[in-house]
Amino acid sequence: MLQITCPWCGPRNETEFSFGGESHIIRPVRPESISDRDWSDYQFLRENPKGTHYERWQHRFGCRQWINVARDTLSHEIYSVYPMGDPKPVFDRKEALL
Amino acid sequence: MSHYSFFNLAKKALGGHKNWAPAWRRATPQKHYDVVIIGGGGHGLATAYYLATKYGVGNVAVLEKGWVGGGNTGRNTQVVRSNYFYPESAAFYDHSLKLYESLSRELNFNLMLSQRGHLSLAHSEHEMEIMRRNVNAISLNGIDARELSPAEIKKRVPLINLNARYPVLGGFVQPRGGIARHDAVAWGLARGAYNAGVDIIENCALTGFDISGGRVTGVQTSKGAISAGSVGVAVAGHSSEVARMADLKLPITSMSLQAMVTEPIKPVLDTAVISPTIHMYVSQSDRGEIVLGGGADVYNSYAQRGGMRTIEDNVAALLELFPRFSRLKLMRQWAGVVDISPDTSPILGKTPIDNLYINCGWGTGGFKAIPAGGDTMAYTIAHKTVHPLINAFDLQRFERGALIDESAASGVAH
Ligand SMILES: Cc1cc2nc3c(=O)[nH]c(=O)nc-3n(C[C@H](O)[C@H](O)[C@H](O)COP(=O)(O)OP(=O)(O)OC[C@H]3O[C@@H](n4cnc5c(N)ncnc54)[C@H](O)[C@@H]3O)c2cc1C
Numbered sequence: 001m002l003q004i005t006c007p008w009c010g011p012r013n014e015t016e017f018s019f020g021g022e023s024h025i026i027r028p029v030r031p032e033s034i035s036d037r038d039w040s041d042y043q044f045l046r047e048n049p050k051g052t053h054y055e056r057w058q059h060r061f062g063c064r065q066w067i068n069v070a071r072d073t074l075s076h077e078i079y080s081v082y083p084m085g086d087p088k089p090v091f092d093r094k095e096a097l098l
Numbered sequence: 099m100s101h102y103s104f105f106n107l108a109k110k111a112l113g114g115h116k117n118w119a120p121a122w123r124r125a126t127p128q129k130h131y132d133v134v135i136i137g138g139g140g141h142g143l144a145t146a147y148y149l150a151t152k153y154g155v156g157n158v159a160v161l162e163k164g165w166v167g168g169g170n171t172g173r174n175t176q177v178v179r180s181n182y183f184y185p186e187s188a189a190f191y192d193h194s195l196k197l198y199e200s201l202s203r204e205l206n207f208n209l210m211l212s213q214r215g216h217l218s219l220a221h222s223e224h225e226m227e228i229m230r231r232n233v234n235a236i237s238l239n240g241i242d243a244r245e246l247s248p249a250e251i252k253k254r255v256p257l258i259n260l261n262a263r264y265p266v267l268g269g270f271v272q273p274r275g276g277i278a279r280h281d282a283v284a285w286g287l288a289r290g291a292y293n294a295g296v297d298i299i300e301n302c303a304l305t306g307f308d309i310s311g312g313r314v315t316g317v318q319t320s321k322g323a324i325s326a327g328s329v330g331v332a333v334a335g336h337s338s339e340v341a342r343m344a345d346l347k348l349p350i351t352s353m354s355l356q357a358m359v360t361e362p363i364k365p366v367l368d369t370a371v372i373s374p375t376i377h378m379y380v381s382q383s384d385r386g387e388i389v390l391g392g393g394a395d396v397y398n399s400y401a402q403r404g405g406m407r408t409i410e411d412n413v414a415a416l417l418e419l420f421p422r423f424s425r426l427k428l429m430r431q432w433a434g435v436v437d438i439s440p441d442t443s444p445i446l447g448k449t450p451i452d453n454l455y456i457n458c459g460w461g462t463g464g465f466k467a468i469p470a471g472g473d474t475m476a477y478t479i480a481h482k483t484v485h486p487l488i489n490a491f492d493l494q495r496f497e498r499g500a501l502i503d504e505s506a507a508s509g510v511a512h
């Protein structure tokens with residue numbers, strides 16, 4: 001079970017949150033003017049790393065805010081919780097995996 | 099190799115079972131193979147098996163990072179069925195079930211296919227409507243499916259609680275569905291491939307591809323470089339990591355899917371039961387354990403374990419439908435890393451790199467697909483032409499918007 005520290009509500013159980021998938025994916029500004037390929041890349045392609053994953057969670061049964069979480073997909077360790085809109089915090093992936 | 103037969107069993111028994119030949123021998127990699135398959139799960143082994151036995155490509159190696167069947171193929175809940183909604187899926191999965199029906203004999207290895215029926219439940223009027231639509235679609239696809247009333251369900255599954263929190267209003271059965279022994283599928287195919295001359299190389303991880311001019315020419319592994327005419331990748335949950343080695347990005351998300359078994363009891367459940375609404379499915383193994391599972395843990399994961407939240411959900415759902423199982427103890431719980439695609443249908447066939455083929459996206463339901471996945475991939479690699487049954491399952495379908503959305507159509511996979 002994960003424990004996620006909501007910046008507003010404090011440490012809470014995973015069951016209070018819903019998972020929103022990979023974060024930092026930017027929607028094309030003018031979808032009608034890009035190729036089918038670029039649109040499908042935006043919609044479907046994912047990093048899906050074994051290691052640090054930058055992902056969104058919503059504190060659904062709490063304050064209902066969306067937050068960003070940097071989490072290791074192998075150890076499940078949470079490295080950082082940071083606001084939506086902030087840039088990715090950088091981790092050395094190898095170091096993170098140790 | 100030793101042929102498996104009653105006569106041989108009796109003969110070897112006299113010698114204290116000491117002189118059975120190994121089912122397959124450890125191979126050390128050669129410098130070159132016509133085809134190198136990455137991943138010694140069911141799909142990789144079946145591809146190698148059919149390449150060597152059906153499509154005349156004998157110089158084949160299977161590279162497995164760990165041990166044969168140590169991935170999802172040895173971790174699943176063994177459900178086989180072909181009651182899919184879309185014609186493309188129905189044709190593919192029924193081809194698979196038909197191959198399973200004769201594979202034990204062909205492999206001289208008992209896969210313990212038990213066509214005990216696969217029963218799906220419906221818990222609301224809306225679900226009943228969707229279910230009837232499904233049954234009609236499945237029947238139109240030429241596959242066996244029949245609606246059951248609550249009374250018929252109770253007769254078939256006496257322990258079921260029809261008046262659960264979500265009452266059972268009806269269901270449908272695919273009589274040819276059921277279960278097969280998962281380890282036997284891996285071992286039988288490995289033995290069959292080995293006997294046809296395939297090198298099965300365990301403890302050998304792919305670490306990179308040799309690609310020049312948009313064409314794959316070989317692989318880098320933990321046991322050195324191997325040159326290859328073609329390379330087929332069937333690594334399930336590790337597909338994104340392996341594709342990254344070839345600078346490809348996939349529409350795949352890796353998640354933990356759990357399963358668990360209770361202590362063994364006498365036979366009480368002789369069919370496979372699934373409830374899409376409460377997201378739980380259950381069957382009884384030949385050893386007597388009650389085998390249950392449900393949905394994947396909700397976040398990206400490469401950890402072969404899974405969390406308490408899902409265990410609780412699965413058990414609560416099981417006990418709602420089968421209150422009497424509350425007396426049983428859970429014995430074991432485990433998880434596999436499943437490769438979920440956006441439309442929960444597999445991705446099969448060519449990649450943008452010449453001679454590099456991919457087989458992934460099985461998510462929670464690729465065990466039943468192993469014979470067909472292997473057959474169609476072997477055909478595709480041998481002929482360099484995509485097998486007609488998997489034309490619609492190509493990687494490019496996302497660009498065309500031609501999704502085969504089985505999860506939307508039928509609720510859940512497995
Ligand atoms: C708990 C659970 C229950 C399931 N229940 C069902 C069910 O009831 N019915 C059903 O149809 N399906 C079910 N599935 C899904 C099914 O098990 C899988 O879809 C199927 O086994 C996939 O087979 P595969 O050969 O593609 O993958 P795997 O069997 O996972 O094989 C892939 C192999 O690739 C190897 N590999 C990875 N990286 C590398 C590398 N770099 N180099 C070399 N080798 C590598 C791995 O070690 C692994 O052995 C279930 C899955 C799970 C986890």
Ligand SMILES: [Zn+2]
Nearest residue numbers: 006009059063
């Ligand atoms: Zn909160």
